[in-house]
Amino acid sequence: MVLPIRAYGDPVLKKVAQDIQPGHPGLEQLIADMFETMYAANGVGLAAPQIGQSIRLFVVDASPFAEDEDGEPTDEAHLKDFKKVFINPYIVEEEGEEWGFEEGCLSIPGIREEVERQPRVVLQYMDEKFKEHEEEFDGMAARVIQHEHDHLDGVLFTDKLPPLRKRMLQGKLRDISRGKAEAKYPMRFTPQK
Numbered sequence: 558m559v560l561p562i563r564a565y566g567d568p569v570l571k572k573v574a575q576d577i578q579p580g581h582p583g584l585e586q587l588i589a590d591m592f593e594t595m596y597a598a599n600g601v602g603l604a605a606p607q608i609g610q611s612i613r614l615f616v617v618d619a620s621p622f623a624e625d626e627d628g629e630p631t632d633e634a635h636l637k638d639f640k641k642v643f644i645n646p647y648i649v650e651e652e653g654e655e656w657g658f659e660e661g662c663l664s665i666p667g668i669r670e671e672v673e674r675q676p677r678v679v680l681q682y683m684d685e686k687f688k689e690h691e692e693e694f695d696g697m698a699a700r701v702i703q704h705e706h707d708h709l710d711g712v713l714f715t716d717k718l719p720p721l722r723k724r725m726l727q728g729k730l731r732d733i734s735r736g737k738a739e740a741k742y743p744m745r746f747t748p749q750k
């Protein structure tokens with residue numbers, strides 16, 4: 558089932574998400590719904606708070622980065638099979654010189670901005686079977702993970718922009734939080750008082 562994506566301004570996006578335990582009710586269906594929701598919105602990652610659940614869970618499928626518009630393999634061709642579920646993830650280490658890339662977010666439609674992030678990350682997480690992993694990711698895979706992991710700490714990519722860029726976006730962000738935004742996928746805007 559495609560779930561509505563919570564828009565910028567929803568308090569759930571600012572909360573620190575909680576760990577979940579094996580046997581978490583409805584987890585299998587939730588994961589399936591999150592993939593379906595992410596694909597319906599043409600996203601490469603989706604974190605549970607974005608569909609209104611403040612739990613430490615995100616899904617990614619970075620395969621769109623593996624091919625260009627003509628279907629030719631890119632420098633990121635190794636991401637072809639980078640489809641994964643991350644449960645209770647925590648960044649253990651980040652390293653390297655920051656690099657910029659224009660990011661977007663399904664909760665912030667219509668805004669894309671260059672975000673600086675470190676190129677390597679070591680992540681501790683559990684897979685959908687609650688098997689523990691500690692794994693290193695780099696480049697675009699690291700970036701997708703850093704973006705989604707931020708969601709679990711209540712951080713959005715717009716929080717990471719230089720103050721001037723942030724100020725220039727204030728009006729647009731306010732519009733989104735008031736429901737004045739268009740997306741090609743179902744969204745839920747925060748009701749205004």
Ligand SMILES: [Zn+2]
Binds near residue numbers: 663664704708
């Ligand atoms: Zn996002």
